[in-house]
Amino acid sequence: MFNYYENVIWKIDGALFACALALSAFIIIYSALKDILWRRRNQRLAELKKSFQHLAEAGKNSIKNGCISLTSRVRPEEFLSITHDINSIIPRKFESQLRQCFISYNKLSDIERLAEKSGNKWKRIQAIIILGYAKSESALNILKASLFNKDEDISYFSLLALGEMKDESSARVLFDFLQKRIYSGYKIISLLESFPASVAEVAIEYTKSDDPFVRFWALRLLSKLNLRGSLNTIIELTKDSVPNVRAAACDCLAGIGGQEAAAGLRQCLYDDFWFVRMHAVRGMGKALGKDSVREVSALIQDGNWLVRDAVKKVFKDNIEESLTVIEKIFSGNDDNAKSDCAEVLEFSGYIDTLLKELLSKEPHTRTLALLKGVVGARAHLGLEWSIKKFSSQERAHIISDIARIDPLLSEHIDKKIKDIIKEP
Amino acid sequence: MIKFLLPVFIYLLFLVSFAYFFVMTFYFLLLSAISFFEEKRRVMELDAEDFTTLYSSSFTLPVSVIIPAHNEEEWITDAVKAALNLKYPEFEVIVVDDGSTDNTLKQLDSLLKLKPFDMPFAEYLRCGRIREIFKSQAYPNVTVINKDGGCKKAGAVNAALNISRFKYVCVTDADTIIEPDALIKVMAHVQKDPENIIGVGAYFGLVNGLKIKDGKIIKWSFSHKPTVASQNIEYMRSLIVMRTAWSKFNVMPIIAGGFGIWRRDIFLELGGYSPEYSSEDLEFTFRVHDYFLEKNDKKYKVLMLPYIASWTEGPSNIVSLIRQRNRWQRVTNETVWHYKHMIFNLRYGAFAFFLLPYFLFYEVFGVFIEVAAIAFLVWGITVQVVDMRVLLAFFSFMVLTNTISSLLAIFIFTKDQKVFSMKDITYFIVLSFLEFFWYRWIITIAKIMGTFSWLRGIKTYDQYVRAER
Numbered sequence: 001m002f003n004y005y006e007n008v009i010w011k012i013d014g015a016l017f018a019c020a021l022a023l024s025a026f027i028i029i030y031s032a033l034k035d036i037l038w039r040r041r042n043q044r045l046a047e048l049k050k051s052f053q054h055l056a057e058a059g060k061n062s063i064k065n066g067c068i069s070l071t072s073r074v075r076p077e078e079f080l081s082i083t084h085d086i087n088s089i090i091p092r093k094f095e096s097q098l099r100q101c102f103i104s105y106n107k108l109s110d111i112e113r114l115a116e117k118s119g120n121k122w123k124r125i126q127a128i129i130i131l132g133y134a135k136s137e138s139a140l141n142i143l144k145a146s147l148f149n150k151d152e153d154i155s156y157f158s159l160l161a162l163g164e165m166k167d168e169s170s171a172r173v174l175f176d177f178l179q180k181r182i183y184s185g186y187k188i189i190s191l192l193e194s195f196p197a198s199v200a201e202v203a204i205e206y207t208k209s210d211d212p213f214v215r216f217w218a219l220r221l222l223s224k225l226n227l228r229g230s231l232n233t234i235i236e237l238t239k240d241s242v243p244n245v246r247a248a249a250c251d252c253l254a255g256i257g258g259q260e261a262a263a264g265l266r267q268c269l270y271d272d273f274w275f276v277r278m279h280a281v282r283g284m285g286k287a288l289g290k291d292s293v294r295e296v297s298a299l300i301q302d303g304n305w306l307v308r309d310a311v312k313k314v315f316k317d318n319i320e321e322s323l324t325v326i327e328k329i330f331s332g333n334d335d336n337a338k339s340d341c342a343e344v345l346e347f348s349g350y351i352d353t354l355l356k357e358l359l360s361k362e363p364h365t366r367t368l369a370l371l372k373g374v375v376g377a378r379a380h381l382g383l384e385w386s387i388k389k390f391s392s393q394e395r396a397h398i399i400s401d402i403a404r405i406d407p408l409l410s411e412h413i414d415k416k417i418k419d420i421i422k423e424p
Numbered sequence: 425m426i427k428f429l430l431p432v433f434i435y436l437l438f439l440v441s442f443a444y445f446f447v448m449t450f451y452f453l454l455l456s457a458i459s460f461f462e463e464k465r466r467v468m469e470l471d472a473e474d475f476t477t478l479y480s481s482s483f484t485l486p487v488s489v490i491i492p493a494h495n496e497e498e499w500i501t502d503a504v505k506a507a508l509n510l511k512y513p514e515f516e517v518i519v520v521d522d523g524s525t526d527n528t529l530k531q532l533d534s535l536l537k538l539k540p541f542d543m544p545f546a547e548y549l550r551c552g553r554i555r556e557i558f559k560s561q562a563y564p565n566v567t568v569i570n571k572d573g574g575c576k577k578a579g580a581v582n583a584a585l586n587i588s589r590f591k592y593v594c595v596t597d598a599d600t601i602i603e604p605d606a607l608i609k610v611m612a613h614v615q616k617d618p619e620n621i622i623g624v625g626a627y628f629g630l631v632n633g634l635k636i637k638d639g640k641i642i643k644w645s646f647s648h649k650p651t652v653a654s655q656n657i658e659y660m661r662s663l664i665v666m667r668t669a670w671s672k673f674n675v676m677p678i679i680a681g682g683f684g685i686w687r688r689d690i691f692l693e694l695g696g697y698s699p700e701y702s703s704e705d706l707e708f709t710f711r712v713h714d715y716f717l718e719k720n721d722k723k724y725k726v727l728m729l730p731y732i733a734s735w736t737e738g739p740s741n742i743v744s745l746i747r748q749r750n751r752w753q754r755v756t757n758e759t760v761w762h763y764k765h766m767i768f769n770l771r772y773g774a775f776a777f778f779l780l781p782y783f784l785f786y787e788v789f790g791v792f793i794e795v796a797a798i799a800f801l802v803w804g805i806t807v808q809v810v811d812m813r814v815l816l817a818f819f820s821f822m823v824l825t826n827t828i829s830s831l832l833a834i835f836i837f838t839k840d841q842k843v844f845s846m847k848d849i850t851y852f853i854v855l856s857f858l859e860f861f862w863y864r865w866i867i868t869i870a871k872i873m874g875t876f877s878w879l880r881g882i883k884t885y886d887q888y889v890r891a892e893r
Contacts, residue, residue: 002431002432002435004435004438004810004811004814004817006811006813006814006817009442009814009817009818009820009821010813010817010820012821013817013820013821013824016821016824016825016827016828017820017824019828020824020827020828020831020856020857023828023831023832023835024831024853024856026835027831027834027835027838027849027853028846028849028850028853030835030839031838031846031849032846034839035846038842080471080472122468125468125472126472129472153465153468153469156616157472160472160473160474160477163474163477164474183616183617184615184616184617184618184619186483186484186485186615186618187615187616189483190477190478190481190482190483190484190615191474191477193477193481193482193483194477194480194481220483224482305544339544342542343542343543343544346541346542384540385539385540
């Protein structure tokens with residue numbers, strides 16, 4: 001009654017079946033061929049790498065003579081694999097010679113042409129990366145232009161290639177590009193971080209940029225470079241109008257260290273923004289070491305837990321110097337600060353020392369005060385763990401001391417250690 | 425009357441289901457074409473990426489790796505070791521023992537040398553009661569949370585999110601082996617634009633059959649059990665073809681639990697994973713899209729990268745498979761129902777017009793269309809209103825469109841990735857032709873059961889029985 005067009009469907013089925021068979025055959029042939037090509041390519045790459053290694057082993061003069069003939073055999077895509085793996089192929093001391101050889105070899109102009117005009121995007125990207133490695137003078141302009149290409153891949157790999165150039169000019173291009181906010185500061189600064197130390201001078205220039213984003217990232221980079229000569233510029237930036245910049249300046253000063261840096265950090269300890277305070281505390285810890293304890297101790301009562309966390313870290317790293325401050329906090333009224341200090345004693349491993357001292361004939365009054373503080377802060381898990389390490393006689397002694405402070409807790413710990421109760 | 429209406433009804437149903445298959449095949453072909461180029465692009469990007477700088481830089485974004493575990497004594501040691509083998513500058517591992525009743529915690533203790541840890545714990549995200557927090561004495565970057573069960577995987581991940589320290593978190597499973605370079609490959613993308621990249625998923629295959637020692641894959645011998653191999657094909661179809669293509673238009677519907685990177689602040693902003701659903705990952709990804717599209721933020725990105733990031737255990741028998749897919753169907757229905765306001769809503773753009781119709785017509789109703797079409801054609805034959813040749817032609821059409829979809833997925837995946845041997849690939853090809861005769865119907869049964877369970881309001885997180893290793 002109705003036309004189901006079964007003949008048409010059968011015809012479609014026939015076509016689909018033929019397609020399925022053809023596709024199956026194609027996948028098998030393609031995979032087999034790809035396997036063979038893959039193996040050949042790897043073999044050739046291994047041979048090339050070996051030849052470069054031999055050349056490097058033969059010494060300076062051999063590199064000069066043998067390099068060009070070897071380079072002429074390398075195709076761009078192979079060159080890319082070699083440059084990616086360069087540090088495992090040849091010793092670093094020969095790297096610049098090898099690079100010079102690539103530059104002097106006239107194939108570089110072909111690569112430059114590819115990097116500028118190739119219609120095949122990925123061939124173009126390969127050429128761009130090679131240009132970055134070759135570090136030729138003409139490369140900079142090509143890479144600078146391709147950095148602003150509409151295609152995000154071409155732009156991104158030009159960025160990486162500029163990162164590979166590692167000289168002052170490329171650093172400036174990267175800093176300028178930072179202002180465009182096309183790629184994150186993390187990405188660009190991670191590239192600049194691998195530049196030689198002279199990049200610091202460029203970074204200092206950019207700390208004076210009108211753009212707070214650039215100032216911030218220039219400072220972040222400087223914080224990894226430990227640059228004493230720029231101290232005053234950085235201290236000035238602790239007064240910047242942008243809190244992010246002030247925080248980054250604190251990081252920088254932390255790396256520089258010493259009393260002069262601490263003077264800059266001190267003015268950020270009570271900043272209105274919590275993360276500036278946090279960076280200032282961390283910075284103090286790094287810059288002054290044990291001397292920072294007193295400077296930051298008041299911030300254990302800060303309203304922000306990350307600032308308190310930073311203070312705890314300073315206490316933990318300088319536990320001996322912190323004990324007096326901790327004792328004072330235990331005798332105060334701030335429960336949060338008390339619990340933080342108990343945590344510091346636990347994480348620093350000082351609880352073990354405390355308990356050992358408790359077993360001595362005449363324990364120090366501070367020992368008892370600290371134990372009282374830990375028990376009072378209800379931070380007993382670390383205590384249990386440490387008590388477990390002692391003999392049963394010593395445990396009894398310690399638990400009786402705790403019983404004098406908090407009988408219920410001591411009973412609980414005792415039962416738990418004896419496995420009478422288990423915390424669910 | 426019935427004598428007149430029945431042939432009309434069957435004929436209409438035939439036309440609808442034929443059109444349905446035709447549109448779905450076209451949709452899949454379109455996605456295949458997009459993913460073909462997208463996959464190529466991503467693989468080329470990977471080849472050219474400068475990983476040396478990323479490995480050595482102190483500006484590479486640190487990541488918290490979260491491993492939730494519930495009765496995972498078989499896998500937990502290898503899963504944690506695999507996470508510890510990650511090649512990445514800075515990361516922490518947070519393992520959550522979610523009310524296990526087996527030896528999961530003991531295994532963790534013997535590997536990590538756990539020490540109880542008094543840590544202030546703020547429940548920013550709902551996670552259930554925390555029993556204890558431990559720090560590893562053997563690996564300073566590992567924390568273990570022991571908590572009550574009952575809030576499903578969502579609660580376990582939320583517990584870890586509450587204490588995680590880093591801006592990005594990698595959520596994985598306790599039966600999953602992460603590839604050592606998984607984080608660096610994925611984070612290389614995130615590093616480009618951490619302000620806008622909210623979440624990233626990557627490919628994960630089935631670990632079944634592979635030989636693992638100390639968290640490392642030592643022998644690549646994929647299981648040739650038809651149930652497992654068919655799931656492998658399905659994963660290629662779903663993860664490589666569909667999600668990679670959807671990702672191109674920023675309509676990635678799910679960052680799956682096997683491996684996914686999320687920005688932690690998004691979890692905090694949106695309230696974390698929800699234990700109210702049968703499973704958490706699909707609903708959360710929908711919530712993220714809903715949140716950003718609702719406030720007209722067009723810059724956010726949820727990506728799918730076709731890189732192999734991890735290997736996870738899949739059901740190795742039919743009962744387990746049905747149980748797993750039943751849950752997947754329930755969560756699909758729950759999510760589509762909850763976010764029904766987005767369907768064909770102009771405000772939600774491509775998500776509403778390109779992705780959600782697929783979910784609605786294929787994932788939710790598709791199974792009923794397929795079953796009804798076949799059932800009524802068979803009935804039509806028995807009452808002699810349809811010719812047998814029609815049924816065969818239609819059935820062949822269904823088989824062949826399914827086969828071609830699978831073959832395309834196999835091709836797109838294997839053309840650039842060297843994971844499967846020639847033997848594996850040939851086996852997958854053969855299975856692609858046979859899949860419709862058995863596997864598809866197992867999934868269909870599971871989907872129907874899932875839909876009925878959803879209608880009955882069942883939301884349990886059933887863990888299937890682990891295969892012996």
